[in-house]
Amino acid sequence: MYRFYLAGRYTFARPVSYLAMVAIGLAVMALIVVVSIMNGFLAETRSFLRGTTADIVVFPIQVRSPYSRESLERVVREHPDVRGACARLVRPAVWKWHERGSIVLGNSRDATHMQVIVLGVDATAELEATKFASYLADVRDPQYAVLDQHDPFALPLSEIRNATLRYADLPTALMSEVMMSSLGLERGDAIELVTVPDQALELDGKAVNPASQTFVLAGGFNTGHYNHDQATVFIDRDEFRRWCGTQHEASEIYVAVREGADLNRVRDELRASLDDAKLPSDVETWEDRHHIWLGAVENERNILFVIFLFFLLLVCTITFSVLTMMVQQKVRDIGILSAMGATATGTGTLFATCGIYIATVGGLFGLITGTLLALRINDVKDAIESAFGIEVFQKEVYAFTEIPVSIDHLLDVGIAATTVVGAVLICLIPAFRAARLDAVEALRHE
Amino acid sequence: MSELAAQPAVAGQARAGEVVLAARGLVRGYRMGREQLAVLSGTDLELRRGESVAIMGRSGAGKSTLLHALGLLDRPERGSLAILGTETTKLRRGARAALRNRQIGFVFQFYHLIPELSALDNTLLPWRITLSPLQWFGQRRQLLVRGRELLAELGLGDRQRHRPSQLSGGERQRVALARALITSPSLLLCDEPTGNLDERTSEVIADLLFQVGARRQHTLVMVTHDRELAARASRCLLLSEGRLHAMDASQHP
Numbered sequence: 001m002y003r004f005y006l007a008g009r010y011t012f013a014r015p016v017s018y019l020a021m022v023a024i025g026l027a028v029m030a031l032i033v034v035v036s037i038m039n040g041f042l043a044e045t046r047s048f049l050r051g052t053t054a055d056i057v058v059f060p061i062q063v064r065s066p067y068s069r070e071s072l073e074r075v076v077r078e079h080p081d082v083r084g085a086c087a088r089l090v091r092p093a094v095w096k097w098h099e100r101g102s103i104v105l106g107n108s109r110d111a112t113h114m115q116v117i118v119l120g121v122d123a124t125a126e127l128e129a130t131k132f133a134s135y136l137a138d139v140r141d142p143q144y145a146v147l148d149q150h151d152p153f154a155l156p157l158s159e160i161r162n163a164t165l166r167y168a169d170l171p172t173a174l175m176s177e178v179m180m181s182s183l184g185l186e187r188g189d190a191i192e193l194v195t196v197p198d199q200a201l202e203l204d205g206k207a208v209n210p211a212s213q214t215f216v217l218a219g220g221f222n223t224g225h226y227n228h229d230q231a232t233v234f235i236d237r238d239e240f241r242r243w244c245g246t247q248h249e250a251s252e253i254y255v256a257v258r259e260g261a262d263l264n265r266v267r268d269e270l271r272a273s274l275d276d277a278k279l280p281s282d283v284e285t286w287e288d289r290h291h292i293w294l295g296a297v298e299n300e301r302n303i304l305f306v307i308f309l310f311f312l313l314l315v316c317t318i319t320f321s322v323l324t325m326m327v328q329q330k331v332r333d334i335g336i337l338s339a340m341g342a343t344a345t346g347t348g349t350l351f352a353t354c355g356i357y358i359a360t361v362g363g364l365f366g367l368i369t370g371t372l373l374a375l376r377i378n379d380v381k382d383a384i385e386s387a388f389g390i391e392v393f394q395k396e397v398y399a400f401t402e403i404p405v406s407i408d409h410l411l412d413v414g415i416a417a418t419t420v421v422g423a424v425l426i427c428l429i430p431a432f433r434a435a436r437l438d439a440v441e442a443l444r445h446e
Numbered sequence: 447m448s449e450l451a452a453q454p455a456v457a458g459q460a461r462a463g464e465v466v467l468a469a470r471g472l473v474r475g476y477r478m479g480r481e482q483l484a485v486l487s488g489t490d491l492e493l494r495r496g497e498s499v500a501i502m503g504r505s506g507a508g509k510s511t512l513l514h515a516l517g518l519l520d521r522p523e524r525g526s527l528a529i530l531g532t533e534t535t536k537l538r539r540g541a542r543a544a545l546r547n548r549q550i551g552f553v554f555q556f557y558h559l560i561p562e563l564s565a566l567d568n569t570l571l572p573w574r575i576t577l578s579p580l581q582w583f584g585q586r587r588q589l590l591v592r593g594r595e596l597l598a599e600l601g602l603g604d605r606q607r608h609r610p611s612q613l614s615g616g617e618r619q620r621v622a623l624a625r626a627l628i629t630s631p632s633l634l635l636c637d638e639p640t641g642n643l644d645e646r647t648s649e650v651i652a653d654l655l656f657q658v659g660a661r662r663q664h665t666l667v668m669v670t671h672d673r674e675l676a677a678r679a680s681r682c683l684l685l686s687e688g689r690l691h692a693m694d695a696s697q698h699p
Contacts (some may be wrong), residue, residue, distance in 0.1 A: 009562040043621070122476040220648045339519060340572045341547020343540050439519045443558070 001344055004339075009355035010326060012145055014300065017354075020322040021362035027318075027371060028366025028419050032412045038304055039411075040404030041159035042297050049290040049297075051225045053129060055252035056267055058274065059282040062248060073121050075277045077252055081261040083302040084129025087250035089120030089240045097235065098214055099160070113183075116233045118193060120240025123152050129256045136174075143186060144177045146219030152178030153236050155218040161188040165216065171239035173215035176229035177222045187219050193233065196446035197245040199257050213243040246310040263287065283356035312422045316360075319423040324431040325436045333373050334434055335442030349421070355427025356420075371412060378402045457550035458636035465515060465531070466632050467493040472525035474511055475690075476689065486522065487688030492498040495632065498659060501692065503685035512685060516660040516667060517550050517635045518542045521650055530632060545699040547576045551626030551664075553655075554637035557618040559625075565617075566606040569593045569624040576629070596624045598656055616647035623654060626661070636668040640675055650676060688692045 011017045056075060058069045069087045076085040094114045113408050126132035127150070136152055139145040147159070148150040152174060157166045173193070175185065185191070197211040215235060223229055235243070257266050263285040271283040286295055327334075342350075373380065381392050381403055393403050474486040485508035493499060503509050514520040515527065518534055527534050529549055534542060551572075552558075560566045568591045574582060582589075597606050600620045610618055619639065626634055639655060640648035652675050659666050666678060676682050684693040 002571065004579070005574060006560070006562075009560075013562045252635075332558065333560055336560065337575065338519065338543070339546070339552045339554075341543050341560075341575050343543045346575070440514050443514075443519070443554070 001341070003350045003353050006337075007350050010330065010350075011354045011357040014326070016322055016325065017358055018303060020318050020358050021365060022421060023318045024315050024359060024419065025364025025369060026417050027102040027315050028363055029370035031308060031415055031419075032306065032366065032370030033181050033302075033313045033374050033377065035304060035411065035415065036340060036405045036407045037377065037403060038300060039406035039408060042300060043406045045297055045402045046294070048225065049293050050286050052131070052223045052228050053286040053289060055257040055263055056283060057284050057285070058253035058270065058271065059421055060250060060253075060257060060274075061280050061282065066248040067250065071277065072250055072253055072274075072279055072281075074269060075273050075279060076255055079273065081258045081266050082255055082258040084271075085253050086122060086125035086129040087237070089237055089246065089248065090251040091118045091120070091240070091244055091246075092116075093118045093193045093195040093233075095191050096130045098165075098192055100315065113230075116193075116231050118233050118235060120237040120241065121234055121255030121388050122237050126254075130254055130277075131223075132221075133198050135223050136219075138222040138224065139177045139220050139324075140222065141177065141181065144180050144220035146174065146187075146221075152234075153218050155188070155216060159188040160190070160216050161186065162190055165190055165213050165214070168214070170216050171236060173244070174219060174221050174234040176215055176232060177220035178226060178229045180220045185217060187217055189217050190214050191217065191244065193235075195343045198247065211237075211244050215239075237300065261320070262327035274296055307420075312419060314421050315359075315419050316426040319355055320429065322358065323351060323427050324433075327351055327430045327434045330434075331437060331442050331445040334437050335439050335445065338439035338442065344435040346381060347437075348431045350431075352424070352427055352431035356424050357425070359420045359423035362423070363416040366419070367412060367416040371407065371409070374405055374407050377405055456566070460638055464495050465492060466497075466529070467491065467667075468526075468528040469516065470526045472512070472515055472522045474515055474520065474522045476510075480668060484513065485687055489510060489685075489688060489690055491516070491683075491690055493633075493665045493667065494661040495665055497659075497681065498656070498679040499681040499683060500679035501669045501683050501685055501690070502671065502673075502676055507685045508688060509685050510644065513635050513637050513667065513669050516633075518692065519545045519566065519662070535588070545574070545659050547572055548629055549632045551629070551631040551634045553619070553622050553634065553636040553639045555627050555641040557615075557622045557642075557691065559618055561610050564595060564607050564609055565602055565613065565621045565624075566590070566593050568621050569597060569628055571625060572629045577647060595622070596628060597621070599658070600624050614647075615643050619643060619647075620654065623651070623658070626690050627658065627664075630662065632665060634664045634666045636670075637671075638670055639668065640670070640672055646673070648672065 058072065060072060073085050073087060076082055087311055095115065095116055121132075123132070132152075133149060136149045137144055147156070148154050153172045155172050160170075161168045170190065173191065175191070180186065192214050194210050194212045215233075221229075221234065231268055238371060240246075241249075255270070267283045267285050267288070271281065274281045274283070330351075338344075338352075357386055384390070384392055468553045469489060469491040473484075474481050477483070477486040478552075484494040489512060498696060501509055511520065515522050515671065517529075518529070520652075522535065525535070532545065534545065537545070560571065563571065567605075570589055573585075573589050576586065594603075594606060597603060597620075600623060602617060602620055603623070605613060605617055610621070613621065621637075631672075636655065640651050643651060655668070656678055657668065658664075666679070668675070671678050682693050683690040685691075
């Protein structure tokens, strides 16, 4: 009985115990906040890296002759974990305003803005297998939105702003809302896309003839990924083939996999199925495509683990110091307790209990304050910024509008629990010393 | 019979005339650098229930060492020591602690109270040590009554909630006495109980020691330099060269 009772009296009667609790609490709190922010950053970074990439992408190795798109899609769709697949044609191009003179690539800035990746897609298949529908729906300004999200490439002739082009039977294209708004383009405007046709590559020693085609903008899209949006144009897959004269039916197959399926397993099985069907292809998950960056993200987690070890070391040092000090101050009490009939084990348990009290209260304090602070970190940031007139979080640097936070309660409890266990374990050393003290020596202690 | 009184004593309560303490040939020394210093060299002592003995001797003669050995805080190198018929020198540490808790009460010169506890909580400390949490909460009400009654008996009825730092030296020593008596031990060991008090307060403490001892039939062993206090004991012994010798307290220098 006296162990818990006296431990409570010893612990809560001493200001240094409260200091230790606060120190442990602050360490746990800081770690939880750092972990929550880091997790938020990691989640945002993964989302950023994933971008508009499908779960799995199939890259047909079409060295001798183009593969049949239907065959590729059929083999892919036969896999039980595949919930959708759509073929895309991909071609780099430069674009220019219709009837505004020649393409001038006078400097690196303009050249960058003129380069785009043109994706030839089947709108119906894209709507089924990718997030194409949300890209179209997420356009913020209605003046850039497509008129019919189920048939995004459709555009009534009356919408074509240049009257002379209305009866030219021109194909349509989708440009991102970001590009359209920054370049002053509107729905119904015409652009020209210029690329190198497949045939030109076969003309050894002869001049390359660029393939140029005028497209009317049927509207915009918004994937939320700036880097993707500022350099991507969607056109209809059949128009794509006519535009650049390619015999290929698919540059890549975007594959949507069922929720919870193991992407690596599906990738390997798809690769095997395509090999069996005499359609050898490279198959990559989205993580394969970004493995270097994702490796860096994982490395951040390892750094966090190292930081956690340092925090744990700090907490253990604090608790050890406080408890050693307490034992030193209570040597005579140990003698008194022995004289009253306390055993060495009882005395040791008493001081270990002091450590448990300090660590538990500190850990709980840190867990609660850390979780609350992580939840309200952006409010705290705003308060600091308005109070001191400084910018704590630079949006331009991180490309996030606010500090990203992802709170993992299980992980936070784990951090607090590990800290408490670490502190309690280190307390056993001074507690053991207390237990070993000779009663007579303790009574004579000055 | 109250529930507390029914608590089984570790070695059984002493009956009238029974030998409470029997020490034979106790030997205890200390190593001082390269020299072995003999403090107790064959000390004998036998005490019966209700008897009081004062042990005198010059500083460094080994009085406190003897008291610590008799109180089972220290283990003699040789000799035998029986408390209520139980030979203690071969007992394990836990059994010695239990015997100390229930049959031996200590009163120290410097009170040795726990500063974080009130007078009442200090008094009840031996019970807290011996009882499990369940036992404590089961008997808490009775124990509190008993502690309050004991403090009131020692003149501290209105000081029960005070901490040691809020008490005078005499009051602290009375709390220490209450703590020593709370488990109704058979043996009360006092190490210069008035050594840190003024003359008048010393008299009060001495009166309490002997009055309560007479009422409760404790066996009292008291180490002191105070001849008047020693003269009140039924026997007075001089510790010299590691052995106890009968003496007349009034003749001791």
